[in-house]
Amino acid sequence: MRELGSSQPTAVELEILRILWDLEPCPVRDIHARLAEAKGTNYSTTVKMLSVMMQKGLVTRNEKVTPHLYKAVLSRQKAAKKFLSELIEKIYDGSAMSLVLQALASGKASQSEINEARKLLDEMEDKP
């Protein structure tokens, strides 16, 4: 068994998480609708995936109602933060800033976003 919590979600798992972040709490059918649209997979597949993800601790569900309602355990924010620090660790060897610089350089940012980033930089200078 893979070590719990230390593993990125697989491709399909991530796809399901993304759907949940949009719709949760929601029943299998809704998740399936989106998944089938994108990949044409069977309803059983979605159910199974969710049960696997439950076992891995990626999702929970409310069993008091039918149909059961699923939720992602990690919020989009928290998951993003986790992936990000993994990315930083694995690719950038722990330097968060080099990632930031690259993201800034490659991305197109609006004026308000640029201002927001400046404000953040100022704050960082104030309390190091």
Add this chain to the structure above:
Amino acid sequence: MRELGSSQPTAVELEILRILWDLEPCPVRDIHARLAEAKGTNYSTTVKMLSVMMQKGLVTRNEKVTPHLYKAVLSRQKAAKKFLSELIEKIYDGSAMSLVLQALASGKASQSEINEARKLLDEMEDKP
């Protein structure tokens, strides 16, 4: 077959890429030394992994010399950029800046890095 170029490298593949980014161009033995240290795997495994990665176009090698010398096809920079945009696409729904802000907020940056980020922001304003 998986669609070429559209897939993240798997766990071991990434581990090998990281080693290559440090040592390339280098022979199997060197890669294996590091891999074995971390995971205790067999020499054959390393060779096989490299051959799989060749087939996927993740690495190349110079066959004119023995032992063959391996190199990653994508530089660390380019790979990082690719992963990053995948991350942005998949988790942040395409907003690079929200990732940047999060990375800034959670990471500790040195003064020189902060300055560098400011400079970059200025440049972005100049040519939007």
Add this chain to the structure above:
DNA sequence: TTGTGTTAGCGAAAGGTTTCGCTACACTGT
């Protein structure tokens, strides 16, 4: 009750990744 549809679950097939044993080949020193 009987039939119809929706929900949940199991087990196994299909497909991908990771591991290694065994084989072969090239080169070096004797």
Add this chain to the structure above:
DNA sequence: ACAGTGTAGCGAAACCTTTCGCTAACACAA
């Protein structure tokens, strides 16, 4: 030439992920 050593490759085992067929349980209308 021959043993010994380092290098490369193949095919299959072991393992994980993804898919689905089949079955059961349940609710509700005819």
